[in-house]
Amino acid sequence: MKNLGLRIRFEKRDPLHPLVRMLIPIASILIALLACGLMMHFLGYNATGAYRKLFQGSFGTFKNLSESTLQAIPLMLCSLGVAITFKMSLNNIGAEGQYMIGAFAATGVALYCPWIPVPLVLPAAIVAGFLAGGLWAALAVAPKALWGVNETIITLMFNYIALLFVDFWLYGSWRNTAGTNLPYSNPLPSYALLKTLGHTRITSAIFIALVAAVLIYVFFKMTSRGYQARVIGASSQAARYAGMDIAKNIFLMMICSGGLAGLAGATQVTGPIGMLQTNMAHGTGYSAIIIAYICKFNPFVILVASLLFGGLIQGGYGMQLVNVPEQIVTIIQGMILFFVLAGEIFSRNRLVLYRRARDDAEHFPAESEVAES
Amino acid sequence: MNFIASVLASSISVAAPLMYASVGEIISERSGVSNLGLEGIMLVGAVTGYLSALHSGSLLAGVLGAMLAGAVIGLFYALMTVTLQANQIVCGLALVTVGTGISGFLGKAAFGKIISHSFNRIAIPGLSQIPFLGPVLFEQNLLVYALYFVVPLAWFYLFKTRPGLKLRALGENPAALDAAGVSVYLLRYLYVTVGCAIVAVGGAYITLAYTPAWIEGITAGRGWIAAALVIFAVWNPLFAAAGAILFGSVEVLGLRLQVIGITIPSYFVRMLPYICTVVVLIFSTGSFKKRKASSMPASLGKHYDREER
Numbered sequence: 001m002k003n004l005g006l007r008i009r010f011e012k013r014d015p016l017h018p019l020v021r022m023l024i025p026i027a028s029i030l031i032a033l034l035a036c037g038l039m040m041h042f043l044g045y046n047a048t049g050a051y052r053k054l055f056q057g058s059f060g061t062f063k064n065l066s067e068s069t070l071q072a073i074p075l076m077l078c079s080l081g082v083a084i085t086f087k088m089s090l091n092n093i094g095a096e097g098q099y100m101i102g103a104f105a106a107t108g109v110a111l112y113c114p115w116i117p118v119p120l121v122l123p124a125a126i127v128a129g130f131l132a133g134g135l136w137a138a139l140a141v142a143p144k145a146l147w148g149v150n151e152t153i154i155t156l157m158f159n160y161i162a163l164l165f166v167d168f169w170l171y172g173s174w175r176n177t178a179g180t181n182l183p184y185s186n187p188l189p190s191y192a193l194l195k196t197l198g199h200t201r202i203t204s205a206i207f208i209a210l211v212a213a214v215l216i217y218v219f220f221k222m223t224s225r226g227y228q229a230r231v232i233g234a235s236s237q238a239a240r241y242a243g244m245d246i247a248k249n250i251f252l253m254m255i256c257s258g259g260l261a262g263l264a265g266a267t268q269v270t271g272p273i274g275m276l277q278t279n280m281a282h283g284t285g286y287s288a289i290i291i292a293y294i295c296k297f298n299p300f301v302i303l304v305a306s307l308l309f310g311g312l313i314q315g316g317y318g319m320q321l322v323n324v325p326e327q328i329v330t331i332i333q334g335m336i337l338f339f340v341l342a343g344e345i346f347s348r349n350r351l352v353l354y355r356r357a358r359d360d361a362e363h364f365p366a367e368s369e370v371a372e373s
Numbered sequence: 374m375n376f377i378a379s380v381l382a383s384s385i386s387v388a389a390p391l392m393y394a395s396v397g398e399i400i401s402e403r404s405g406v407s408n409l410g411l412e413g414i415m416l417v418g419a420v421t422g423y424l425s426a427l428h429s430g431s432l433l434a435g436v437l438g439a440m441l442a443g444a445v446i447g448l449f450y451a452l453m454t455v456t457l458q459a460n461q462i463v464c465g466l467a468l469v470t471v472g473t474g475i476s477g478f479l480g481k482a483a484f485g486k487i488i489s490h491s492f493n494r495i496a497i498p499g500l501s502q503i504p505f506l507g508p509v510l511f512e513q514n515l516l517v518y519a520l521y522f523v524v525p526l527a528w529f530y531l532f533k534t535r536p537g538l539k540l541r542a543l544g545e546n547p548a549a550l551d552a553a554g555v556s557v558y559l560l561r562y563l564y565v566t567v568g569c570a571i572v573a574v575g576g577a578y579i580t581l582a583y584t585p586a587w588i589e590g591i592t593a594g595r596g597w598i599a600a601a602l603v604i605f606a607v608w609n610p611l612f613a614a615a616g617a618i619l620f621g622s623v624e625v626l627g628l629r630l631q632v633i634g635i636t637i638p639s640y641f642v643r644m645l646p647y648i649c650t651v652v653v654l655i656f657s658t659g660s661f662k663k664r665k666a667s668s669m670p671a672s673l674g675k676h677y678d679r680e681e682r
Binding site: 161165 | 453457463469473478604640654655
């Protein structure tokens with residue numbers, strides 16, 4: 001009550017122009033890069049050198065640009081998958097495990113199903129990846145759909161189970177016969193590999209991602225089931241009142257979501273990696289959550305952001321050349337999300353500085369208004 | 374009898390990091406702020422604790438270093454969720470990502486280096502002679518003994534003191550507290566910070582007592598298990614401790630069965646804590662139960678905005 005100091009306060013504002021609102025995530029990304037640069041600087045690393053390597057390594061040359069695009073494909077697929085569940089307020093953080101199960105199924109089809117005719121092996125492997133990822137996701141969300149159990153932690157637990165399940169095979173009967181000691185499967189035969197574009201290593205899986213983005217856009221904008229998913233996301237009570245079958249919608253969306261993550265795994269196995277490896281998702285499923293969220297679940301923005309994050313991963317290898325640990329990439333990703341989250345309040349509010357008068361309960365926003373955006 | 378005692382003793386030692394993490398989270402969630410970033414905080418606690426102990430040569434400095442790091446994260450998290458009103462679930466996920474990255478980043482300096490001493494088991498003279506209970510409870514390390522005070526104290530504070538009553542009200546009806554002249558924001562900052570500091574000790578326990586070494590991702594999902602444990606324990610520190618021991622014994626029994634010669638592939642044994650978490654969550658919150666869990670703080674995860682009162 002007796003406080004005379006200067007205080008800050010948030011005040012509601014009119015909605016911002018969409019273009020101005022788009023600037024907030026972009027500004028957040030820049031601030032995150034700046035903050036991480038400062039952190040590297042104060043920990044004694046060469047921050048400017050690291051960022052130069054980052055940009056050279058990601059988009060500096062045509063080859064690096066194509067490699068970044070290659071890195072972006074699994075990110076696109078996983079982020080699109082995460083986005084469709086988050087859009088209906090379903091916190092699916094299990095993309096990492098769904099990716100692994102998809103990769104596992106594709107490998108199984110390509111290596112251990114000799115009865116499939118050769119030309120059909122690749123399509124069968126891709127479809128198996130989608131189905132396996134989708135079913136794994138459906139299994140994880142069943143407690144939510146049937147009994148209303150919180151899905152966040154369960155989908156996460158399924159990641160650890162999936163990793164151990166794949167390890168069981170990789171350290172056991174699926175271990176490569178070439179005699180190397182690494183927990184890798186045998187390499188896939190060439191007829192089970194995806195075509196690459198021109199002289200790059202970019203696989204044709206990028207078209208799957210593009211088609212998926214268009215389908216998702218159409219689904220949410222133009223179909224009644226997409227409308228139902230949006231209503232459930234906004235208010236499950238309203239959806240129930242309107243007679244929508246919530247459990248059915250949850251299962252459907254989750255199968256598609258896990259299926260997309262499974263596709264990411266399958267197209268990596270039949271693509272640049274060419275085999276099943278332990279922990280091959282390597283955080284893709286977690287980066288996907290960040291991408292989906294900062295893009296506000298818009299499928300086309302997700303494609304662009306995935307490209308940026310792919311560049312971040314690809315350029316991150318370059319940063320190690322100036323002795324910056326690779327984990328900086330993870331930190332930058334997380335910081336971007338933090339700053340986007342922090343920036344959101346400025347799209348709804350404005351910051352007001354005011355002086356609190358003695359014994360006065362009423363606030364006087366008399367002082368200058370700071371931070372318009 | 375001897376077998377049961379040794380399983381229980383190991384279970385407590387396995388459960389200790391879960392107890393620290395879940396007690397810290399209960400304090401935070403009782404104040405109305407949910408924090409799913411436990412895994413990230415534990416990882417940072419594990420690495421800062423290890424580095425502090427490595428450089429100072431003192432285990433106490435290790436624990437204090439972890440608590441300080443946890444408190445800094447807590448302040449930051451409170452800034453994000455209380456002042457800036459960011460979505461708490463997504464914010465928790467961001468914290469896991471940043472915590473994983475920072476721990477790996479800082480951990481480069483600790484990789485392959487061994488601390489000179491770690492928290493060893495100390496048998497308490499007299500008490501450890503009690504049949505059965507002695508070897509189970511009183512042949513543990515100091516961080517476990519600290520829990521014998523932390524857990525009951527947290528329970529006593531929450532349910533038997535006036536500030537504890539305010540803490541619970543904070544999570545149930547912050548507007549009422551505000552009307553009574555209590556600063557909701559200040560108290561939430563306080564409890565989120567204290568909670569995170571305690572969670573970080575859970576991480577430091579792993580690197581200073583359980584497996585005295587630093588490996589990337591050493592917490593292996595324990596932060597997430599602790600988050601589930603909080604729900605299972607209906608936001609009560611005593612139940613959380615019991616639940617943690619239950620989880621610990623599942624893990625220990627799985628390993629012991631292999632030693633006896635009952636062969637389950639080790640990958641499936643290592644799955645047990647995660648499967649157990651899923652099963653426990655289903656049975657403790659599933660709507661097929663007659664009595665629904667109603668002890669969840671009513672304002673958990675909701676922003677408090679004075680203008681929207």
